[in-house]
Amino acid sequence: MKHSLFLFDLDDTLLDFRASEKLSFERVLRELGYSDGVDELFRQYQGINIELWRAFEAGTVSKEFLKVERFRKTFAACALEIDPQQASLRYLESLSETVVLIDGARRLCETLAAAGEVGIITNGVAHIQDRRIASSGLGDYISFTATSEACGFAKPDSRFFEYATNMARTFNKGATIIVGDRLDADILGANRFGIESCWYNPGRLNNDTEALPTFEAAHLDEIAPLLA
Missing domain, CATH: 3.40.50.1000 (HAD superfamily/HAD-like)
Known part of the structure; x- marks a missing residue:
């Protein structure tokens, strides 16, 4: 070779990652007491997440900012009163447990x-x-x-x-x-x-x-x- x-x-x-991402997102939302319309919320999150990762790769935002901002923007777009910092921490921990x-x-x-x-x-x-x-x-x-x-x-x-x-x-x-x-x-x-x-x-x-x-x-x- x-x-x-x-x-x-x-x-x-x-x-x-797509499978792990969805499993982790659903788990975190359930833990935070949100169960209605999770599929639509996840689609919102995916679009926002992709935009922020592109910004990170272009060097215009930091990874620390990205990790929380993707949840903040998702929850704000859907008028949800969920702590984005807490969601981010739980989501990152969940990712290591939902490996496919x-x-x-x-x-x-x-x-x-x-x-x-x-x-x-x-x-x-x-x-x-x-x-x-x-x-x-x-x-x-x-x-x-x-x-x-x-x-x-x-x-x-x-x-x-x-x-x-x-x-x-x-x-x-x-x-x-x-x-x-x-x-x-x-x-x-x-x-x-x-x-x-x-x-x-x-x-x-x-x-x-x-x-x-x-x-x-x-x-x-x-x-x-x-x-x-």
Whole structure:
């Protein structure tokens, strides 16, 4: 196999964050005494959350601000008197307890860990991501986890990828590949940093962006044969 360092995005690449997100959101709202119209409230939250994460990746808001503001804006839009700080704390704790693996994640990590080194690159919250990895059962295959929170820069900033690759046992650009589901963060980041990439695209979406993946896969089981 050409590659010896495999950098994986975590959410919606190895772990089904969308499933975990919805389970955690529903749990928190129930705990805070709200049970009516949760599906509509969750849709509101998702849109607000995406906007705030894009602002974070652009460097215009902090992660601490994002974590609470997404709940504050959601509750304000629906005129709900729920403490956004409390909701945020409970939600983040719940995320580590509602881990859902994407089909093929364990097989892929096991295969690639035997061929080289597997690292995680994530813009998520550091201590939450560590707990989610531990809960997922993938920890035995993962050598290190690089988070934007610890680095100070977020994907697709090249300084984040420099930080991540410095955590590896050995690093050679020609033998390194990023696997991720987001063109604007994972694949564009790989392009800017000068390493290869594999776009995990289960929805078989069209790529109408400037990001150019080296490989593309609709299922995680396709990736190891592609790289071989």
